[in-house]
Amino acid sequence: MGNGWAVFLWLIFPYICLTVFVLGHIWRYRYDKFGWTSRSSQMYESSILRWANPMFHFGILAVFLGHVMGLGIPKSWTDALGISDGVYHFMAISVGAIAGVFTIVGFVGLLYRRRFTKAVMGATTVMDKIMYLMLGIVILGGLVNTASGVAGEYNYREGVSIWFRSIFYFNPQPELMVGAPLSFQFHAIAAIALFALWPFTRLVHVFTAPVGYIFRPYIVYRSRDAHEGSRAHRRGWDKVDTIPRRPK
Amino acid sequence: MRVMSQMAMVMNLDKCIGCHTCSVTCKQVWTNRSGAEHVWFNNVETRPGQGYPRTYEDQDKWKGGWTLTKRGRIKLKAGGRLKNLMTIFAAPNLPGIKDYYEPWTYDYDNLTTAPAQKHMPVARPKSLLTGQDTKITWSSNWDDDLAGSTQNTHNDPILKQVGDKIKFEYEQTFMFYLPRICEHCLNPSCVASCPTGAIYKREEDGIVLVDQDRCRGWRQCVGGCPYKKMYFNHKTGKVEKCTFCYPRIEIGQPTICSETCVGRLRYLGLMLYDADKVLEAASTTDEHGLYEAQRNVFLDPRDPEVIREARLAGIPDDWVEAAQRSPIWALINEYKVALPLHPEYRTMPMVWYIPPLSPVVDAVGETGEDPERKDNLFAAIDKLRIPIEYLAGLFTAGDTVPVDRVLHKLAAMRSYMRDINMGWEPDESIAESVGMTGQQIRDMYRLLAIAKYEERYVIPAAHYEDAHKLENIATDCSLNVEGGPGMGGMGGMDDSFGSDPGGQGPDVPGRPERVRINLLNWNGQGTPTGLFPGTPPAPGGTS
Numbered sequence: 001m002g003n004g005w006a007v008f009l010w011l012i013f014p015y016i017c018l019t020v021f022v023l024g025h026i027w028r029y030r031y032d033k034f035g036w037t038s039r040s041s042q043m044y045e046s047s048i049l050r051w052a053n054p055m056f057h058f059g060i061l062a063v064f065l066g067h068v069m070g071l072g073i074p075k076s077w078t079d080a081l082g083i084s085d086g087v088y089h090f091m092a093i094s095v096g097a098i099a100g101v102f103t104i105v106g107f108v109g110l111l112y113r114r115r116f117t118k119a120v121m122g123a124t125t126v127m128d129k130i131m132y133l134m135l136g137i138v139i140l141g142g143l144v145n146t147a148s149g150v151a152g153e154y155n156y157r158e159g160v161s162i163w164f165r166s167i168f169y170f171n172p173q174p175e176l177m178v179g180a181p182l183s184f185q186f187h188a189i190a191a192i193a194l195f196a197l198w199p200f201t202r203l204v205h206v207f208t209a210p211v212g213y214i215f216r217p218y219i220v221y222r223s224r225d226a227h228e229g230s231r232a233h234r235r236g237w238d239k240v241d242t243i244p245r246r247p248k
Numbered sequence: 249m250r251v252m253s254q255m256a257m258v259m260n261l262d263k264c265i266g267c268h269t270c271s272v273t274c275k276q277v278w279t280n281r282s283g284a285e286h287v288w289f290n291n292v293e294t295r296p297g298q299g300y301p302r303t304y305e306d307q308d309k310w311k312g313g314w315t316l317t318k319r320g321r322i323k324l325k326a327g328g329r330l331k332n333l334m335t336i337f338a339a340p341n342l343p344g345i346k347d348y349y350e351p352w353t354y355d356y357d358n359l360t361t362a363p364a365q366k367h368m369p370v371a372r373p374k375s376l377l378t379g380q381d382t383k384i385t386w387s388s389n390w391d392d393d394l395a396g397s398t399q400n401t402h403n404d405p406i407l408k409q410v411g412d413k414i415k416f417e418y419e420q421t422f423m424f425y426l427p428r429i430c431e432h433c434l435n436p437s438c439v440a441s442c443p444t445g446a447i448y449k450r451e452e453d454g455i456v457l458v459d460q461d462r463c464r465g466w467r468q469c470v471g472g473c474p475y476k477k478m479y480f481n482h483k484t485g486k487v488e489k490c491t492f493c494y495p496r497i498e499i500g501q502p503t504i505c506s507e508t509c510v511g512r513l514r515y516l517g518l519m520l521y522d523a524d525k526v527l528e529a530a531s532t533t534d535e536h537g538l539y540e541a542q543r544n545v546f547l548d549p550r551d552p553e554v555i556r557e558a559r560l561a562g563i564p565d566d567w568v569e570a571a572q573r574s575p576i577w578a579l580i581n582e583y584k585v586a587l588p589l590h591p592e593y594r595t596m597p598m599v600w601y602i603p604p605l606s607p608v609v610d611a612v613g614e615t616g617e618d619p620e621r622k623d624n625l626f627a628a629i630d631k632l633r634i635p636i637e638y639l640a641g642l643f644t645a646g647d648t649v650p651v652d653r654v655l656h657k658l659a660a661m662r663s664y665m666r667d668i669n670m671g672w673e674p675d676e677s678i679a680e681s682v683g684m685t686g687q688q689i690r691d692m693y694r695l696l697a698i699a700k701y702e703e704r705y706v707i708p709a710a711h712y713e714d715a716h717k718l719e720n721i722a723t724d725c726s727l728n729v730e731g732g733p734g735m736g737g738m739g740g741m742d743d744s745f746g747s748d749p750g751g752q753g754p755d756v757p758g759r760p761e762r763v764r765i766n767l768l769n770w771n772g773q774g775t776p777t778g779l780f781p782g783t784p785p786a787p788g789g790t791s
Contacts, residue, residue, distance in 0.1 A: 033461035033462070034460055034461055034486070036464065037464050037465040037484070037485035037486055038464060038465045038466070038485065039465060039485035040339075040467055040485060041482070042338065042339060042342055042344075043342065043343075043345045043480055043482050044344075044377065044482065045344075046338070046342070046344055049338055051338075053337045054337040054338055056337075057337040058337075118378035119345070119375075119377035119378050122377060122378055122379065123482065123483075205464055208464050210336070210443030210444045210445075210466065211333075212444075212445065213329055213332065213333060213443040213444070214329050214333070216445055218439070218440035219436065219439050219449060220439055220442075220445050220447065220448040220449065221448060221449050221450075221451050222448040222449070223450070223452065224450060224451075224452050
């Protein structure tokens with residue numbers, strides 16, 4: 001691989017995609033709040049979704065936490081805690097494999113119902129199809145990497161992880177990825193591409209996960225004045241003032 | 249005391265003829281869209297019957313509303329906050345589209361495009377979900393007027409509570425209609441179920457709304473609402489619900505279902521209530537006590553202390569004044585003839601019902617006895633336990649005492665007013681027998697039977713003089729325009745009468761000539777040619 005390619009793949013491309021990811025979400029949130037939904041198809045088909053969807057989601061949540069661990073936490077930290085490489089890898093691979101299997105089984109179940117339930121298929125957009133394809137590629141790639149981890153030739157915590165963090169330090173080290181095995185490179189590129197796609201798909205629902213529900217009072221009151229649609233008031237468009245607003 | 253105001257509705261079921269005009273006009277105004285085919289903010293159920301969606305009242309199955317814990321506190325029947333979040337990926341109590349019905353259209357195109365053939369071409373039903381041939385097996389009103397009751401009605405959850413005493417033999421059947429909208433509850437379980445907090449109760453008028461920009465389609469409210477009046481739009485992925493026609497209410501007009509009600513059976517008005525007492529009332533241990541408990545949450549708008557507190561709470565004086573004139577207050581707390589629908593769900597519903605006397609009157613009438621005589625009616629009320637237990641199952645958590653009391657009042661009004669209408673001396677003992685005075689009976693009669701527009705709808709936002717004009721549109725003949733046929737002749741109408749409805753009439757400005765736009769067939773995407781003035785029409789128009 002030439003140096004130019006390495007710089008493009010592991011430096012330029014990630015920054016482009018991350019920029020699209022961030023700006024895309026801001027744009028989507030500002031201009032398409034109405035479209036910001038999980039677009040559930042449970043009303044059409046529930047019997048497969050009932051097991052496949054929780055399996056996929058809980059699986060992918062565990063996978064996400066695993067990535068936070070593996071990519072986010074430097075090896076020196078776990079070393080300082082006295083966790084040996086062997087223990088770490090055993091944990092990562094076993095938990096990762098279980099989570100991965102949950103995810104992929106749930107994913108296949110969801111894919112099956114999406115393809116073979118006519119109503120669900122009818123409600124599937126082109127963007128959904130692209131998203132499913134990319135998500136499938138990323139998940140499969142991740143599983144291959146986990147499996148290859150059993151053989152244990154490559155320690156991603158000394159390569160991919162450092163490269164990943166370097167992007168966020170704005171001190172990118174693309175050369176670290178050049179030495180990574182092809183399957184890791186493939187997984188990373190596919191995931192980065194998926195991030196660029198993210199704001200334009202139904203995946204945006206991840207960022208409005210309703211954790212606040214635990215803390216808020218059950219009954220929500222809101223004044224007529226508080227919100228009047230998502231868009232800011234614009235010149236030339238008078239509000240429909242119906243009854244006099246109450247002084248607060 | 250924390251005074252809040254609530255727009256509320258009462259429906260007088262004796263006057264409902266089951267014409268579904270409310271449902272149709274509501275649908276035309278609010279849910280005449282793709283993805284909302286099954287969404288009926290207003291629907292009319294024949295009772296006994298399964299209701300819509302099927303058997304929605306069976307909370308053992310659907311887990312809607314609130315339930316009491318052992319410690320006497322209310323919690324969502326579907327489970328607490330953590331369970332709600334943990335089940336978010338597959339909402340456990342979500343009705344499927346088949347519990348409503350699979351929306352369909354007909355292959356009308358085939359009628360005009362089929363080649364010459366021996367048999368008449370037919371328009372086959374096509375599923376709107378799959379686009380394929382479908383068999384219509386259920387819809388929002390499949391069991392209208394007890395249709396198919398021998399097959400279906402035994403699934404009615406309320407009927408199961410009453411027991412299998414009701415036989416569906418023609419001569420023993422009773423039947424009435426139950427129009428339903430969102431209850432705009434004081435303690436709404438849909439709001440409590442929403443993980444995002446997108447559903448809210450408006451501080452000013454208590455109308456419960458879904459913020460469409462914040463709804464993320466987690467679907468927990470659909471299961472959370474025991475009345476199943478939260479509808480998941482399967483195209484937008486968001487939940488929609490009855491809005492109490494808030495844009496109309498805000499300018500003092502009645503909801504569209506009320507405005508167009510042929511029987512004029514709906515009443516709209518304000519209720520003041522003490523928000524601090526709602527939770528306690530909803531936690532009443534005895535289900536039979538919930539009706540009284542909710543009545544005690546309401547505040548007397550003529551009480552000087554309430555008026556003072558209302559002012560402090562920022563409720564305008566004209567709203568308090570409207571609350572004093574509210575027909576809802578009169579029906580619920582003065583005449584005490586209106587009852588809540590399923591108080592046992594503990595949501596403190598705010599659309600109440602005057603139970604129908606008609607099953608009783610019909611039963612007396614069939615015997616050949618005088619169905620206007622107090623003694624006959626009272627005896628029949630005491631004897632007709634099954635219909636009354638059924639009504640109690642709907643309105644008082646099974647307690648027949650309040651239902652009996654209401655029906656006695658309605659029967660007394662009937663007898664008392666019959667004497668007056670016949671020119672006879674009114675019998676004050678009839679009024680006394682239900683604990684009312686003759687004047688009270690006459691007042692109640694005026695509100696229930698005469699039911700003047702201004703007395704049915706007391707909506708505090710001024711401008712209801714305009715609303716009255718609107719009713720004239722609905723009740724007047726549309727041909728009675730200046731020079732129209734109703735005014736003698738076809739003057740002015742001969743040009744446009746019978747011509748293309750989209751064609752340019754004398755009063756239609758700007759519409760391109762001969763372009764017809766059928767918004768019913770418009771899928772909401774793109775801009776049909778000729779929708780806006782100024783675009784040159786393409787031959788053939790839209791779609």
